Amino acid sequence: MYEQNVTALLRDRGFKVTPQRLAIYSVLAATRSHPSAEMIFSELQPHYPTMSLATVYKTIEILKEIGLVQILNVGEDSFRYDARTHNHPHVRCMKCNRVDDLEDVDSNEFIDRVAGSTAYRITGQQFYFYGICPECQSAEKNH
Amino acid sequence: MYEQNVTALLRDRGFKVTPQRLAIYSVLAATRSHPSAEMIFSELQPHYPTMSLATVYKTIEILKEIGLVQILNVGEDSFRYDARTHNHPHVRCMKCNRVDDLEDVDSNEFIDRVAGSTAYRITGQQFYFYGICPECQSAEKNH
């Protein structure tokens, strides 16, 4: 289902469909952990021993172009990638650095209010929250 | 006034007060352009011919520690710095890459709503908007 979608979208835009591209998208589509390029690479390495980081980066660039991936910049050294492309806020744990979605929140009223108060023509946005995840909060208490 | 504040804060925390540190903070306090390290460096170069980028980075780290500067990550290759440390949304023009403050917006209701809907303990946030600034919109029309 996912793969069909990717295959069609790649072909439509004149990109070739390769095992590497499908594999990279599959990793992103199957996780909610917002992996970095390095994490995607490490996950694929066992199954695709010749996979290279360069291919991961090149593929992500294409996936972004055809709208299948969004790029996150949660204030770390590296970018993270998300196959859930509908815009939603993200939260990063400052202890363990995990990044989670905040999908239960309706941001539209806030976005409209901002768009209405600036002379910019707003075309997109990213909301990043920072804090301590439930697991790390528990760990703190057991001390 | 600004300098007094910086001087006191540096001394209180055991940091030495140097011309370089005051100059770097002055640049940040005097602008709303959210400069990168490179921009700060270029602005100071004529007045402080021996100034180095390393000093800019080291100083910003200290200014962040004592709460005089916040670090922005608007999705570019480099970080940008802001001496207005009260939390406010930012907007970047995708044409000319200028970054502006969005200070007319009250984000508190939105932040509270998010904090209430997640199991994370929220400690901070950054809101980035993307769009086209008024100048670049005008430029588009004159074509």
Place this chain on the structure above:
DNA sequence: TTTACTGCAAAGTGTTTGCAGGTAC
């Protein structure tokens, strides 16, 4: 006089690019 800072150069990190061999179509 002590302690910390500056600024150079070198190292480090994540990402991008060039290109020769290989694969999709």
Place this chain on the structure above:
DNA sequence: GTACCTGCAAACACTTTGCAGTAAA
């Protein structure tokens, strides 16, 4: 068969670090 892709290695851009000389306190 053509055009595009992969994956290696090298290049790149930004940031950090090590260290010898220097300045703040």
